[in-house]
Amino acid sequence: MPRALISVSDKRGIVQFARSLVELGWEIISTGGTGSALRAADLPVTLVQDVTGYPEILDGRVKTLHPAVHAALLARRDLREHLHILEQQNITPIDLVAVNLYPFQATIAKPDIPFEDALENIDIGGPSMLRSAAKNHEFVIPVVDPQDYPMVLDMLKQGVVPTAFRRELAAKVFAHTSDYDSAIARYLPIEENGLPSRLGGAFERMMTLRYGENPGQRAALYASEEPRGIRDMSQLHGKELSFNNLLDLDAAAWAASLWPVRPACVIVKHTTPCGVALGVTPEEAFTKALSTDPQSAFGGVVAFNTVVDRGAAEAMTGLFLEVVCAPSFHEEAVEVLATKKNLRVVELPVHRGERGLEAKQVRGGFLVQDRFIFDPSEEQWRIATNREPTEREWNDVRFAWAAVASVKSNAVLLAQDEVVIGIGAGQMSRVDATYLAIYKARQQNHEVRGSVLASDGFFPFADNVEEAAKAGVTAIVQPGGSIRDAEVVAAANDNGVAMVFTGQRQFRH
Numbered sequence: 446m447p448r449a450l451i452s453v454s455d456k457r458g459i460v461q462f463a464r465s466l467v468e469l470g471w472e473i474i475s476t477g478g479t480g481s482a483l484r485a486a487d488l489p490v491t492l493v494q495d496v497t498g499y500p501e502i503l504d505g506r507v508k509t510l511h512p513a514v515h516a517a518l519l520a521r522r523d524l525r526e527h528l529h530i531l532e533q534q535n536i537t538p539i540d541l542v543a544v545n546l547y548p549f550q551a552t553i554a555k556p557d558i559p560f561e562d563a564l565e566n567i568d569i570g571g572p573s574m575l576r577s578a579a580k581n582h583e584f585v586i587p588v589v590d591p592q593d594y595p596m597v598l599d600m601l602k603q604g605v606v607p608t609a610f611r612r613e614l615a616a617k618v619f620a621h622t623s624d625y626d627s628a629i630a631r632y633l634p635i636e637e638n639g640l641p642s643r644l645g646g647a648f649e650r651m652m653t654l655r656y657g658e659n660p661g662q663r664a665a666l667y668a669s670e671e672p673r674g675i676r677d678m679s680q681l682h683g684k685e686l687s688f689n690n691l692l693d694l695d696a697a698a699w700a701a702s703l704w705p706v707r708p709a710c711v712i713v714k715h716t717t718p719c720g721v722a723l724g725v726t727p728e729e730a731f732t733k734a735l736s737t738d739p740q741s742a743f744g745g746v747v748a749f750n751t752v753v754d755r756g757a758a759e760a761m762t763g764l765f766l767e768v769v770c771a772p773s774f775h776e777e778a779v780e781v782l783a784t785k786k787n788l789r790v791v792e793l794p795v796h797r798g799e800r801g802l803e804a805k806q807v808r809g810g811f812l813v814q815d816r817f818i819f820d821p822s823e824e825q826w827r828i829a830t831n832r833e834p835t836e837r838e839w840n841d842v843r844f845a846w847a848a849v850a851s852v853k854s855n856a857v858l859l860a861q862d863e864v865v866i867g868i869g870a871g872q873m874s875r876v877d878a879t880y881l882a883i884y885k886a887r888q889q890n891h892e893v894r895g896s897v898l899a900s901d902g903f904f905p906f907a908d909n910v911e912e913a914a915k916a917g918v919t920a921i922v923q924p925g926g927s928i929r930d931a932e933v934v935a936a937a938n939d940n941g942v943a944m945v946f947t948g949q950r951q952f953r954h
Contacts, residue, residue: 450493450511451483452571455591459484469601474539476508477501487773489597492540496537509570510824518542518577522584537629541586542578543594546571546621549626567629568784582615583608589621594793594945620649624669637776640802644813657688657765660764664688673796679699681779683789686768690746692716694770694791696778697748700851701817702795710734710748712742717853719745723844727757727771733770733864740891746770750795817953825948829925829934838897838920842945845899846922847882855951856901859880859918860891860905866891875902879909883916892915901951903927907936923949 449471453459456479462482463473474491476481477796483490493509495499501508512827517539519760530536546933547568552558586606588597593614600606629643648667651660657664667687668676675695680686686694697713705724710730712720719820721743724730727749735742742764749757758778761769768789783789804811821843828834834842845860852858853871860866867886869878879898886893894917903926904910910933911920925946927933937944 446470447540448472448474448537449543450474450509450514450518450539450574451543451545452479452574453545453591454568456482456572457591459483459543459591460488460817462591462598463488464540465598465790466520466601467753468610469598471541477505490697510573512536514539514574515577517693518585519575519581521581524893524906539578539585541588541597543588544571544575544578545589545591546575548624549625549632552630553628563632568625568711569857572625575618575622576606578853579615581617582611587614587618589614589618593617606893617649627935640813644802644804644811653687654691655685655690659933662688666691671796672911673799675793677796678791678793681774681792682783683768683785683792684787686791687854688788689715690768692792693746694748694768696851697746697768698770698793700848701748701750702797702852704750705797711748711851712737713748714741714747716743718848718851718865718868721851721858722846723863724952727751728752728760731757731760736889737865737868738885739764739859740889748878755781758782783833817850817949817951821847823947827946827948828943829930829946830937830942830944831942833940834897834920834945836942841897842899842920842922845897846947850903850951850953851900852953856951856953858888859883859891859896861892861896866896868892875900875904876908876912880913883912893934895919897922899923901953903930903950904933905929907932908938908942909933910940910942914942918942921945922947924951926950 449466451463451473452475459482467473467488467621472491473483473488473492473540474496476493480490480492487887499511513536515603516531516536520531520538531812547566549566552566553563553676575589577585582785586597646758648669651668654666656662659940664867693716694715697711699713700718701709707723707724708727710728711718720734720737720780722730722733724733744765744767746768747761747766752773752775753771755777756810762781762785768791770791770793770859772795775790779790782788800814803816803818804813841860844863845858848860849856849858850866852868855872855878857869858865858867859882867882869881872878883893896918897920898913898918900923903924905927906929920943921937922945925948934944
């Protein structure tokens with residue numbers, strides 16, 4: 446009779462998995478909590494302490510760390526001497542391990558968790574059993590992911606679990622334990638600046654891509670368990686996503702998430718917006734965002750911060766788009782968008798304000814920083830000029846400050862009535878970004894007069910203000926902090942322009 450050792454913290458699907466194993470003629474060995482859950486389901490279970498001949502001790506810290514468990518897992522079935530030793534020691538082999546670990550990451554994510562509670566959620570026996578099973582995967586099936594239960598059962602019913610699949614399960618185990626240990630290693634050190642002394646973690650390949658940024662470059666999408674993000678993506682329609690689609694999709698979805706209440710739409714090309722607007726409905730938000738720069742929107746990626754309904758879907762069908770992304774879609778909206786054969790329709794939940802670290806790769810390493818979180822708070826804001834913004838200007842100042850956060854630096858944009866009308870992105874000179882934003886607005890016949898200008902960094906010289914005022918800009922929002930702030934403010938006062946300093950920089954390289 447084959448034997449399975451089952452000991453899980455995440456008990457999703459475990460009763461049905463164990464029941465199916467019993468029906469296939471397997472004996473189930475289990476530990477305290479899992480054993481109780483299986484016995485409560487009227488399943489025959491042998492407790493680990495009956496296998497080891499030794500009770501659980503130290504409040505359950507020691508229960509599976511025993512030769513009767515690990516020799517049963519590590520013995521090679523193709524070596525006569527290994528089998529002879531098992532027979533001498535009266536140890537029966539274990540053929541499957543289904544184990545997942547104490548929820549350490551979930552525990553430390555709770556606010557104000559006591560250090561002692563964190564320590565007690567460091568699993569020792571679980572990783573040891575998983576690693577033993579994974580090392581000997583040619584003879585022992587290691588299962589760490591509840592989503593793999595159905596496939597394992599299907600193969601057992603067919604009478605064979607192929608070597609390639611066993612190896613894949615083993616790799617998943619080592620990736621999981623590596624990620625688990627990395628989370629502990631990041632948590633334990635006491636760092637003055639809060640940054641870990643070492644970084645590590647497991648990334649699982651979600652999909653292989655046709656090529657990277659350019660043909661000839663191999664590419665794939667890898668995702669981590671934490672923080673939440675691209676792993677939660679689901680594609681509802683269209684051809685496979687490309688490397689560049691995924692970059693634009695991530696940029697667009699994040700940009701749209703900066704407005705938590707009002708329907709927002711962002712259109713992205715090459716990871717920077719070419720259309721941003723708020724609306725009463727998703728359809729209105731898209732129509733206004735498209736008006737920013739319809740020419741650049743061709744072939745773009747569109748993201749919403751809210752559910753896409755039929756009206757919004759119908760509004761998008763007249764434009765060639767690569768991807769439409771939203772937290773959710775009405776069924777009839779998907780039907781409308783599906784009339785575009787190649788259009789990718791993607792659901793991606795909105796995750797706002799999740800703190801943590803983010804990395805940018807450089808050759809041979811990573812630059813790591815706190816994840817940028819847009820701060821709508823106006824506590825640090827101050828009016829720097831003689832004239833205060835009007836109520837209408839204040840509305841656009843707030844909107845423009847959020848919109849410019851997602852634009853590549855150096856970034857300057859113009860906004861009017863909660864619609865971006867001109868964007869100057871990725872310029873080496875800030876005054877060039879100002880020129881470009883004005884030029885793009887005029888190119889689309891937008892009325893610059895009466896608009897608001899937002900800059901992601903301070904103005905180093907007064908020329909930006911002078912050019913903006915000449916074009917008809919009436920209010921400016923920028924971080925401030927230049928050694929020439931007095932000159933910049935004086936230029937604004939001379940031209941009757943209201944200026945707000947936020948005290949925050951929003952670079953995005």
